[in-house]
Amino acid sequence: MAPQHHPPQRVRGPWRRCARGQLLPRGGGRVGGTAAVCDPPLAMASLRALYSATAPGSPRAAVVTPEHYMGAAGELLALMCATCWAVTGVFRPGLVADNPLRDRLGYNTVCVGFDTQPARALALPFVTLIAFHNMRYCELDTLRARLELVAGRSTRAKVRATAWGNGLYFAGSAVLGLFLVVSPFEDLWVHFWSFMLVVVLRWFSVAANFYEGGGVATCTRAQLAFLASxxxxxxxxxxxxxxxxxxxxxxxxxxxTPPVPALVLASLDYAWFVLTALTKEYLPAQPSIQATWELH
Structure with missing residues (x-):
């Protein structure tokens, strides 16, 4: 008896099919919107959602949520910081009191924990994984914006803004590892700006996501506070x-003694890392994507 071919299941909705995926109906599969309880980054909620063996979906059809990739990148960042700082504390304890960044800024930045060996070597695979998840988020979020346009729920201006914002962040993620290639002991300016480049370009992606989700007029107070901060x-x-x-x-x-009080810059610096790890929780609610795969 010849095997029967079962066509992939499609999500029903009032929009046209797309070659690469479909939007889930509104009201289901949505993320963002400031949930009442935020999962801490080290809980690895996004990583578990992406790679758990019990994740929803089948080998032929699955629900893809772009924000899970952004959340996973934040969780990997938190895990990298915790791991590298622990290693630095054991193998290079004197670095905390004597390093080029502390000399100039008056405090230890988060990056101090992975600026020297052996923590620097441990940070490299984390940075590679962070860059991958950043890029995957950019790709899927741009795809979703185009699907929203096909569904008649978005505009070309929003799609262009999303594509440009994600494109810039994608490019920044591609060179994220440069701050590990050049340490602050070798060239402080190159080390600093190679990381700041990603910091600035990431903002364009986040801002585009807010614009895509309806702009500040549709944001909650918590989302506005997050975006402003x-x-x-x-x-x-x-x-x-x-x-x-x-x-x-x-x-x-x-x-x-730096011209900018160390407490001011340290507060902004540490706050950025916290906000980066929690970005997924404050993005506007967006639909997930129904993805299908077939052999040809």
Whole structure:
């Protein structure tokens, strides 16, 4: 008896089919919108949702949620920081009190934990995985924007904004590892701006997602507070840190009092990492994608 071929199941809805996927009907498969309880990054909720053996879907059809990739990148970032700081504390304890960033800024940035060996080597696979999940999010979010346009629920302006924002973040993620290639002991400016490039480009992707989701007029107070805080950190950190670096007198050396109070810049710096890890929880609610696979 010849095997029967079963066509892949399609989600029903008032929109046209797409070659690569379909949007789930509104009201189901949505994420974002500031849930009442946010999963902490180290709970690995997004990673478990992506790679758990019990994840919903089948080998032929599955629900893909782009925000899970952004959440997974944040969780990997938190795991990298925790792991590398623990290793640095064991093998390079003196680094906490003596490093180029602390000399110029007056405090230890998060990056200090993975600026030297052996933590630097451990950080590399984490950075690679973070870049992959960032890129995958950009790809899927752009696909979803196009599907929204096909469904008549979006505009070409929103699709272009999403494509540009995600494209910039995709490019930044491709060179994310440069801050590990050049340490602050070798070239502080290259090290700093290779990371700041990703910080700034990521903002365009997040801002485009808010625009795609309806703009600030449809945001909750929590989402507006997140966007304002995230924008402030992204805009101020590069400027204030550059002022501190430029004011440093290398002829004197050692730790110097920076023009920007260390408490101010440290608060912005640490807040950016926290907001980055929690971004998924505050994005506007968006539909998931019904993806199908077939052999030809």
């Amino acid at each position: 995230y924008t402030s950190c992204t805009a101020l950190i590069p400027v204030l840190a550059t002022l501190d670096f430029a004011a440093y007198d290398s002829r004197v050396g050692g730790m110097q």
